[in-house]
Amino acid sequence: xxxxxxxxxxxxxxxxxxxxxxxxxxxxxxxxxxxxxxxxxxxxxxxxxxxxxxxxxxxxxxxxxxxxxxxxxxxxxxxxxxxxxxxxxxxxxxxxxxxxxxxxxxxxxxxxxxxxxxxxxxxxxxxxxxxxxxxxxxxxxxxxxxxxxxxxxxxxxxxxxxxxxxxxxxxxxxxxxxxxxxxxxxxxxxxxxxxxxxxxxxxxxxxxxxxxxxxxxxxxxxxxxxxxxx
Amino acid sequence: xxxxxxxxxxxxxxxxxxxxxxxxxxxxxxxxxxxxxxxxxxxxxxxxxxxxxxxxxxxxxxxxxxxxxxxxxxxxxxxxxxxxxxxxxxxxxxxxxxxxxxxxxxxxxxxxxxxxxxxxxxxxxxxxxxxxxxxxxxxxxxxxxxxxxxxxxxxxxxxxxxxxxxxxxxxxxxxxxxxxxxxxxxxxxxxxxxxxxxxxxxxxxxxxxxxxxxxx
Numbered sequence: 201x202x203x204x205x206x207x208x209x210x211x212x213x214x215x216x217x218x219x220x221x222x223x224x225x226x227x228x229x230x231x232x233x234x235x236x237x238x239x240x241x242x243x244x245x246x247x248x249x250x251x252x253x254x255x256x257x258x259x260x261x262x263x264x265x266x267x268x269x270x271x272x273x274x275x276x277x278x279x280x281x282x283x284x285x286x287x288x289x290x291x292x293x294x295x296x297x298x299x300x301x302x303x304x305x306x307x308x309x310x311x312x313x314x315x316x317x318x319x320x321x322x323x324x325x326x327x328x329x330x331x332x333x334x335x336x337x338x339x340x341x342x343x344x345x346x347x348x349x350x351x352x353x354x355x356x357x358x359x360x361x362x363x364x365x366x367x368x369x370x371x372x373x374x375x376x377x378x379x380x381x382x383x384x385x386x387x388x389x390x391x392x393x394x395x396x397x398x399x400x401x402x403x404x405x406x407x408x409x410x411x412x413x414x415x416x417x418x419x420x421x422x423x424x425x426x427x428x429x430x
Numbered sequence: 431x432x433x434x435x436x437x438x439x440x441x442x443x444x445x446x447x448x449x450x451x452x453x454x455x456x457x458x459x460x461x462x463x464x465x466x467x468x469x470x471x472x473x474x475x476x477x478x479x480x481x482x483x484x485x486x487x488x489x490x491x492x493x494x495x496x497x498x499x500x501x502x503x504x505x506x507x508x509x510x511x512x513x514x515x516x517x518x519x520x521x522x523x524x525x526x527x528x529x530x531x532x533x534x535x536x537x538x539x540x541x542x543x544x545x546x547x548x549x550x551x552x553x554x555x556x557x558x559x560x561x562x563x564x565x566x567x568x569x570x571x572x573x574x575x576x577x578x579x580x581x582x583x584x585x586x587x588x589x590x591x592x593x594x595x596x597x598x599x600x601x602x603x604x605x606x607x608x609x610x611x612x613x614x615x616x617x618x619x620x621x622x623x624x625x626x627x628x629x630x631x632x633x634x635x636x637x638x639x640x641x642x643x644x645x646x
Contacts, residue, residue, distance in 0.1 A: 209536060216533040220519070220526075227521040287561065287569075288515025292576070295481050295517070296534040297507035429485050 213298045217306025218313065224283050225314065231276045236318050239272030240325065247329045261330050262390035266383055268322065269350070270376075273315060277354040278371055280311060281362040294428065304355065304424035305417075312351040319343055338393040342402065345409035346386035352416035353378045359424055378416075385409040432459045434508075434583050434615045435480070440489030441639075442475055449475045450486070451639030455617075457584065462606070462616040466644055467636035473619035474513070476636070477586045480617070481511040494583060507535060509584040510577035514592070516569050517576065520562040524553060524572050527561060528579060535580040547575045550608075552601060566593045574605065585609060587618040 225231055246264045250256075284290035293303050327334060357374040361367040386409065389402035396402070435457035442450040449472040457463055467473050478484040480491055482502055491498040493505040511517075518527045525544060532540040548554050551571045561569060570593055577585060590602060606616060635644035 212536075213534065216530065220522070220530050223526065224519060224521050283519055283521065286520050287518045288513065289517055289519050291483055291513070291515060292517025292531070293534070294483055295506060295509075295511050296531065297503045297536075298534055299503070 218309040221310030235276040239268040242268035300425040301421040349382035356420040510582040516573035
């Protein structure tokens, strides 16, 4: 009963932090708007730069989608701690009786929420521009572990670089190599769900992403706690 | 008297600069301690260590008998820190900020607690104002309301008089008097010779990282 209550409280605090970030995002539009604009422009630029034919469209669209999400999310991760730093609100979080890991995972949850919203707008844009067909259910199965991986590693590296003077440079240097397995998995599995009839073919890539999500989750929660304690 | 806060053999250095050096401090229930010291003497660092914002190099902090490093959650639930920064979100309203803090402390009956504390601190008519639209003095009041929300046993104030006008200082003194009557303890730092409280206090001075009695 005690365990149930404490697990329940753990998730309650995660949602309290995510809810606060959502409220702040509605007011400030610090993250979703710039990330969407950036990702949208990348998609449009690729649309003009690459001559997609019926034979090549399945090869290039997965790359365009995940490259635009990757670079767009980087713009967002540079801004996720802005509101926390403004009036020392982050220190307020640190003095409250919740674990540092709860703060980290709460921020991960809110960043995941933002990325889901952006992809939910971006995918229909891709479908219209490149005239492709995608099963929504398959796309959700591929996108959730991919976006979770981006959110976990992006939040950790955003926290590491938030007090650095050159954070705009540091974040990509740390973030890009770390998410290579996620990008590889997401591009391959998106290609497979576009070309193969079933999700089964892309399952090994989805499992790979889930394994990396678990690793990022543990390393992220421990790493975040260590960074904050120092 | 029961000791609510015990600091033993505390040490903290920034690079080669030892800011806190084998510092001892004890704070009893219903007691107010005021620490004075020059800029850079370690006043804020001491409060930051007690509130677990900064980790010490060595030594021990015990809050209501709980070791801060072993039971940080219990310790943090028993204290509140009003620092130079208000620890608030500028894009949220006073109510939203206080509700957020109350949820982090797992409080029940949040609405009535928020109304009670904002009324105590003269913020009832500003509940739905965004923090970004408030003056420095009102932001400080919100920070104090946020600190009082979960009824902490220990209140830490870092130079609370800065930025407050005469009316706010008077209100602040009333709040301190009220909180001390509830068997709470207050640890306050200042470098002002005049403090916004006229009752019985224990005056200390921090020099070379150590606390000594300050006869004023």
